[in-house]
Amino acid sequence: MTGILVGTIVARPVHAATVNTPVTLYLHGHHGGPNSMMALMASAEAAEHAHTVVTATVAPNGAVRLTGDWPVNTRRPLVKVVFENNQTLNYDLISSWLRNVLVALQQKYQVHQFNIVAHSLGNAAVLFYELHHSADPHLPRLDKYVAIAGNFDGIPGQHRDQHPNHTQPNGKPAWQAPPYRQALALRHRLSLAHTDVLNIYGDWDRQQHSDGKILNASSRALKQVLGNKVHSYRAMRFVGWQTQHSQLRLNPRVAMAVDQFLWPTHS
Template sequence: MMRKYLLLLGASVALMLGLCATNQRPVDATVRATATIYLHGHHGGERSMDDLMASAEAADDAHSVITAVVQRDGKVDLHGYWPADTVRPLVKVVFKNNRTTRRHRISNWLRNVLVALRDRYGITKFNMVAHSMGNIACLFYELRYGRDPQMPQLHKYVALGGNFDGIPGHNRHQHPNHTLPDGRPAWLSPNFKQALRLRQNFPRKVQVLNIYGDMDGQHNDGKVLNASSRSLGFLLKKRLKSYREIKVRGWEAQHAMLRSNPQVALNVNQFLFP
């Protein structure tokens, strides 16, 4: 009888432990500090955002902790080590397919990253620093999923060289564009028209810093028109906690150079880590 009792007791304890293990979060999923996510643009890669991240580490006691690699099928692989007591954790996101311009695809990939970071590390808030096409991923993620209370919430957002209203040569029928007195771009891309229809979904408590380059007064950064980058203000300004634009001039205002421009890095860091 005693042996039978011990066997039943052992089975009950094992069952209870198994249920607990099934329902609990991963061991390292304690709530972390707000993660700052860096996302490259079209044709970007693993090294694209390194200068900005290195600047944050040097000036603001921030630390790179995780690289999230999104495979072509959308699967997310997390690499690195994230100590739970990191005050200013930096996360790099790399899209293996860095050529697609499909807004729903790349915004879904960003959602996959945030789900992985939430489930593995318990994040509830994040900042975003996006360059070029990475801004489309961020914008449409927020327009589609930003109000989901189960997802981490965007706190601060830095847009670099954002192509919110298209890129010449990439959008059919686009012509030289300009900003109207009310901030609306004169020509509207299909992406921007859809964003206008969805803008009421964008969270209201977000702070935004929009940085764009103007090479030699040409109203573009060599790739993206200023009207396209600045259209973010017309789209979201009235919904945000704060919105600020910074125009960068000179040879370092070129589209790709925005990622390594010291002036840009200084403004980004002061905004994120005041």
Template structure:
């Protein structure tokens, strides 16, 4: 074979392989997990996911259902090139108040997604008790090498420091000058002991809470001081932290999931 033919053959091989090399380099985008609260189910976070799909061209790809034994079952399809993938997380036992149990369930979900789809990072949107799963997952496993890293976290109607009638009776409405809450619920005390494990300068947080305007500074279920206690707990460890109070009848605990202001702020925070 002449020298000229060798040059032509080398060029054909080089350009022939180029598309395959580009294709192999395609990586999945960072997924956003949506996690429901106490007594929630498969439809609880659909309004927020639908808003993300309509306004920001996100795509629902997979539902991760966790049974009572902690086993994770995935349903759906996640093509590699999917734009802004959304993952719905469903706990079949939606009545447990054991924070460490639901944190372990969330870890099972994340490890399953890592094994199946090789994720290295994730975002999460949680409502109500779902936030306890996120918080205690990060407090227990946030510094474990090899696990995917939380990037952006939207907390909606979160009971970080207890619920009136369950954890405390006092209804003080003001935090201390340093953000210190007026009381510590038992799980908040546990969180304080574990906060050294929360990753430093890694997570951006948007904390959304409702004030229905009846003079008691709550969303009808969770006091605002409980939701706002997150800053005292983790403020110095977060990469960024901001709050968004929602006012009026549509700020009620369950209705926050349907609130257009909440959806818009969530989407802008996730994909600015």
């Protein structure tokens, strides 16, 4: 994991955690739910002495309900994020829901910085939140971001004529979905100079270069949006067992890579 620095979330929850407590959010994808990210969170708890403290549930109208117990001096608290409407493909809508979660954590627990691990469509929420809000000094700042199976440049079956697609020598995907073109148009707004990014994707279908649902060209397209706006960026390609789209979040090798990125052994 060379070239990737430690990211923290500074939190001072009222009647709960102490100053400088690292906080990491886990966000599911399309049709996901409360159990979708549990394998990754369990790995963090077992290997990195992390603890799930809060679940942030977002209603279809955007209202956020925070439940759980955040004990004093929790070293590495984890926050599970659940969107009750898990079927929408409206990127601006889900990014506004993520904003509501962060504002709720900020108001109740004085969270000022955060890490996030997102799977599949959850990555659209993260990217468009940052495109719209990363320069706002009044909102929590993203320190570390793990993207898993991200659909940054379209979803087969949802965007016409996406197949075939590939990454060109200049790094850009040959075909660009409308939301991806929107992201490229907004990337000048990004303020992520302190953010480290790990982009994980599975090459399960080696002929199509796909995880079985999302083309690798779509997942890899994140780099072009971020450009030189981030502190560091690294992509990891996984092949073989459990590299299909939904299986990536259950893959112990992926979990290990996520944990090592978030909490390097020297921390």
